Amino acid sequence: MLTTQRKSLILDILRRDGQVIAKRVAEEFSLSEDTIRRDLREMAGEGLLRRVHGGALPVSPDLPDLSARRAVASETKQRLGARAAAMVKAGQMIFLDGGTTTAEIARRLPRDIAFTVATHSPTIAAELEHHPTAEVILTGGRLYKHSMVATGAAAMSAIAQLRPDVFFLGVTAAHPVHGLSTGDFEEAAIKRHIARCSVETYVMLTEDKLDRASPCPVLGIGDVSGMVIPEGIGEERLAPYRALNGAILEA
Incomplete structure (x- = not known):
């Protein structure tokens, strides 16, 4: 599975479930947990999600005055x-x-x-x-x-x-x-x-x-x-x- 495909599916899971659990996604995709964690780090850097221990949550918007x-x-x-x-x-x-x-x-x-x-x-x-x-x-x-x-x-x-x-x-x-x-x-x-x-x-x-x-x-x-x-x-x-x-x- 291509990286772009994985990231798109991860975003779908985030919208559907409100969270991404790295271990569960790794099992679902038949990939290593390290691979999913790397994807999550990259996606967090791109502003697509918010990394938390064990997975990710939706982005928290900035709060300008x-x-x-x-x-x-x-x-x-x-x-x-x-x-x-x-x-x-x-x-x-x-x-x-x-x-x-x-x-x-x-x-x-x-x-x-x-x-x-x-x-x-x-x-x-x-x-x-x-x-x-x-x-x-x-x-x-x-x-x-x-x-x-x-x-x-x-x-x-x-x-x-x-x-x-x-x-x-x-x-x-x-x-x-x-x-x-x-x-x-x-x-x-x-x-x-x-x-x-x-x-x-x-x-x-x-x-x-x-x-x-x-x-x-x-x-x-x-x-x-x-x-x-x-x-x-x-x-x-x-x-x-x-x-x-x-x-x-x-x-």
Whole structure:
């Protein structure tokens, strides 16, 4: 078996199982464990996976701060934002997570109907300063500056008093096995809490977040009402997600 073939099969296993165990793969391919470990080292060097003792896990995405993320995949985020904003109906309360994609939702919200936007992000609230019909509720708490969102007990208490119709969730990674995840424990807890308080939750995902796993789980793929993703992602790659959640909306 050629090296490129082995590496392709290893990636298939990683997407399917959420992990690669070197000994098991060596037995499956009838190869030495040293050969598989060498492949894993090379693939880790190429940024395709993350080496751990005995095997490998999906890549953990980098966590640049909010100002750095504003310049990443901006056109794609604009399309996702427009698709999500089109879902908003008159009289609804929506909850916008912090982040650059949800900022694009805020910029594209309809201006001819009245609704309420709740958020725990001061930067998201500021986007709506001049919106003519949106009532804005900003919840307080301890500011997590990396993502510019409120976290902690005060934030959870304030959010518990709300019952949003739709929560537009942002995460750093999505994986069929490991679910939706982010890089900070407290922020993950707040995201889960908002989802529990909301009638529906839709997660916004750029393509670079698929098949990855951050350290702090938020929700399973099947725990959200739907996923909003860019168009053009191959069906083979999306199949594991569709098996868990049939509501995949393309923008």
